[in-house]
Structure formats: C-alpha cells, structure tokens
Amino acid sequence: MNLKIRSLLLLSFFIGGGMLQAQPSLDDYLNFAYANNPLLKSGQNAVKSASIDSAMARSQFGPQIGFQGDASYYPTNGKFGYDVALSNKGILGSVVNFDQAIPFQNQMKPQLKAASLNRQKATNALHLTRKEIKRNVTRQYLVTYGDQLQYSYNSELLNTLQNESSVLLELTRANVYQQTDYLAFLTNVRKQALLLTQARIQLLNDLSQLRNLCGIIDSGLVALPSPQMIPEGSDSTTPTAFLKQYQIDSLRLVNQTEINKQQYQPKLRLHADAGYMASFEKTPGTNFGGGAGLSLSIPIYDGHQKELQQQQLMLQQEDLDAQYSYFKQQYNQQINELFRQLGQMESQQTEVDDQLRMVNQLIRANRKLVTQGTVSIPQYFMVIQNFIDLKNEQGLIRIKRWLIINEINYWTE
Template sequence: MQKALEQTITDQYITSYGNLQQYLLALEIDSFLQNEDQVLQRLTRAATFKQTDYLTFKVALQGQRLAVQKARALYQNDIGTLNYLCGIDDSSWTVLKEPLIADSALTPFENTPYFRGSKLDSIKNSSDAKIIKLNYKPKISIFADGGYQSSLISQAYKNIGTSIGLTLTLPLYDGHQRRLSLLQNKLLENTRKGYTDYYHKQYNQQIIQLTQQLDQYESIINEGARQLIYAQTLVQANKKQLTTGDIRMTDYLLSINNYLNLRSAVIQNQMIRLSILNQLHHIILK
C-alpha cells in the first residue's frame, strides 16, 4: 500500500512539473510574440506589411494568450491534486523543483515485499508439516501426585499419600488423516513455489520492458534536442527576413509553431522518461 502511494504521488509530481514547464513555455512564446507585436506595428505603419498580415499575427497572439491561461489553470489543478494526495491543505501558487529520480541499482526480487511474504508462507508450511508429523508419533507421559488430609496432628503420617503413573500413547489407525494432512501441506507449498516463480519471471519481464522503453525515450529526447537547434535557427532567420518583408507572415508563424511543438514534445518525452524511471523503481506485483 505504501509503495503504491509513493508511486502515485511521484507520478503526480512528475505530471505537475511537466505541465509547469508547458506553462512556462507558453509564457515564453507569449512574451516573444508581444515583443514582435511592437516591431510589426511599426512595419505595418510603414507599409512593409499588409494590414491583413498584421491581423493574422494578432490572431496568433490572442491564441497564445489563451494557451497561457489554459496552461496555468491546468498546472494549478495538478498542484491541487498533488496537495490532496500528500494531505496538504494549501491552494497557493507553488513552483515545483525539477524531480530527481536517481538511475540507481534496481531492487532485487528477493528484497520485494511479495518475496518476503512468500518466504514467511514457506516457513509456516514447513512448521505445519513438522507439527503434523509430531502429532502422530508415539508419546510417553509421566505424572506424579501427592497429598495430605488430616485433622489429627499426632497421626499425620497416616494421611500422607503419593502416586506415580506412566501413560503411553500409540496411534494405531487415523483414517489416513496424517497422510492427507501432509499431502494438503505439500500442495500448499508447491502452489506457493509456483506463484513465486511466476511473479519472479513477471518482475524480470517488467524490468526488461521498462528498461527498453527508457532507452527508447532517451534516444527520442536526444533527437528532439537536435531538431530544436534547427527549429530555433529557422525562427531567428525568418525573424530577420520579416523586418525586410521577404517572408510571408504565415510562414513565420508556422516556424514559431513548429518550434513550440518541438519544445512541447521534448518536455513531454522528458516527463515520460521520469515516469518510466518511477515505475522501474516501484514495480508492484499484483
């Protein structure tokens, strides 16, 4: 239960941080477009741009401002959910720090709660088998008793008595109960071993799958970072051409949109990578 709660809270933290980065990105693009707005106003007045081109830009600017508001609302909602999971009664604006999930050694199967519980079951089955065998072994019991009863102190020796006894218990026939009990115990132990082997394989398979996904997303993130360099260079080149009127407004906005989408995709992939790391260190066997 605790392990599942830790994983849920960490996943929510990662989601919240990722949406914070999306909000900051939207804010960055909005600030960039507002600065461009001042430049384009002057160019439009100077007839370098058509009025329709400037209106196209203004529509994109208004759309970006709406995107900022939506991203902020989404992040605030995520923070509320995170506070709820952590038992925190707070609705103030909070800027989360980057989640750090160490890429450390994985927990061996022998240290998982499931294996420890299975080990305890094995010890119990072994103890039960010994008790069953012990109950059907011959037993010898020795007992002794003594007493005194008299109202005459002068004849006390005549009222002292002792007794010693020996009891032998020898099972003759139990209706096969001993054999059936041992058989049932053996079936329980074999079932336990079967489930433990199954979950061990399942545990290893999850590690293999998650490790493969981790490698894939690390490769995707690296490729996205390389593409971002080209996208940013294109935006800067188009911006220079914009001041001379050598590029259409739609092409300029398209280059900005491509850059925005790439940045957003990189953030998403980075959060997915962190989520996979979280799963890798909180594998829960059901």
C-alpha cells in the same frame, strides 16, 4: 528535526496566490506521504503485533497459574435431595492451580519459527507498501512537473508573442505587412493565451492530486524543483522484496508441516494445586492441603487427518511455486521492456534537443527578416509553431523518461 515540526514549517510555505513559489522537493513530498498514509501506520502496527507472537508462543510453554473457588450447598430432608454419598451435602473450596507443559524434542521451535516468519512477512509487506507509496507519489509528482513545464514555456512563449505583436503592429501601420496577416498573428497570440490558461488549470488539478496523495491541504500554485531521476538497478537486478514474500510463504508451509507433526508427539504436563477443599460432612478446619502430578497423552489414531493436512500443504506449495515462476517470467519481460523504452526515450530526447537548437537559430534569423519585411508573418509564425511543437515534445519525452525510470526503480530498488 521532528517530522511533524518539519511538515508544519514546509506547509507554512504553501500559502500563496497565483504566483509560482519555491516549494518542497520530491523527497519532501514523499516524507509527507510516509507520515500521513494510514497504510504505513497499519503496516507498522502489524510488525509490532507479529513481534508479540514470539512472546505468546513462549508463554504457551510457560507455567500457567490460576485460582479456583467453589461454595455449593445441596439440601436434603430424607425425601428430597441428592445422594449424600455423592454430594456430601455441599462443598467449600479455594485452590491455586499450577500447570506446566514439559516439551519433547524442541516442541517450542516450530512455534517460535512461525512467529519469526510472521514478523518477517509483516516487515516485508511494510517495505512493499512503502515502495508502492513512493511509486505513486513520484509518478504524480512527475506528471505535475510536466504540467509545470508546459505552463512555464507557454507563459514564456506568450510573452515573446506579445512582444512580437507590438513590433508587427508598427510594421503593419508602416504598410510593410498586410493588416490581415497581422490580425491572423494576433488571433494566434490570443490562442496562446487560452493555452496558457488551460495549462494553469491542468497544473492546479494535478498539483491537487499530488497533495491529496501526501495528505497536504492547500490550493496555491507552487513551483516544483526538478527531480533527480536515475535508474537504481539494471535489467539483471533481482527483485528481492517481491521474491521474498514467496520465499517466506514457502518457509511458512514447511514450518506448518512441523507444527502438524507436533500434534502427534506425546504431551507431558506437570500440574499441582494447593488450598482449601472441604465438604459439609467433615471438620472444615482440617481440610487445607495440596497435591501434584504428571499427565501424559499420546495420540494413536485420528482418522488420517495428518495425511490429509499434508496433502493440503503440498497443494498450497504447488500453487506458490506456480505463482513464483509466473512472477519471475513476467518480471523479466517487464524489466527488459522498460529498459528498451528508456533507451528509445533517450534517443528521442537527443534528436529533439538537436532540432530545438536548429529551430532556435531559425527563429532568431527570421526575427531579423521580419523586421526587414522580407519574411511573411504566416511563414514566421509557422517557425514559431514548429518551435512550440518541439518544445512540447521535449517536455513529454523528458517526463516519459522519468516515468519509466520510476517504474524501473519500483521493481529493482
């Protein structure tokens, strides 16, 4: 399906009020971003432009044909005017020129190589731009999904507390619990309602940022599907796309050395012209003609420019080698740290999940005891508060783990 048509169909689902609705997945948001981001369009045009460089390099060694016309008159009256021997009183000409370079020793090869390297660099830059867009959109999607988890469980918890409130109200009226305990519980219910409102506002704010990243215009509250996040590489994966830019730049410096050498090779050109060329001193009807020839130029001395250019290229290569070495060192440290953090998040997630199962059992047990009047309302709410904290921690760990995976995939994909 055409991407624009698909985008319109997906956007038609975005119209809504405060209710959560089924919405596009992470991949769909990424497709929106790829379609709307101007940096990708600019990168694609850069690749196309670099592809034209090869044709331009070939055209420099191809035949050059041009037209030249001239009609000049230099009057003289014996006291005023140019010397007739020099000016012939004027000239009338119309000539077609032909010029063709005759390359020596594959003089075209470095030029074509330069065009190819430029295209490779533009292609790799486009790939890196796409990776950056994916990284940023995925990060914002995960943050927004985390807000959605907070909103969802706060809403569920508020419903539970409101249901419990009606039960406790009856028990308070029956003098099973004191009125002050019930009012304290009711205060916490209202606090939970405020937390739900704040969670909704945060969700809408981050959802708006996600849409801005993707070029989507909408303001409704939507439901984001759970993302599928797994590490695409390992701590031994080589960051090919990032290293390739250094490799291409190094090859460009080597190729520039060959281009500089070309400037000191002999240059042979074939030239020819044909047409009409006449002065006013001769019969114009007999001045149609043509000619051809060869021109040869050989550089002899340029003030040591060749050596100075080579020194500049060597310095640039030293800088590039230092940047390459530094990047690899930083990459290895960073990727090892990311996998270490991922292991920590997975351990914490297992621990919190186990604690939540225990607290759930405790809540169910305390709910029965509350209805019997054997557990105080403050004690019961402490168990609920513990559940709230653990549920919040579970959501945070889940999102942190996915954010780490997103970073790992950015560097290793």
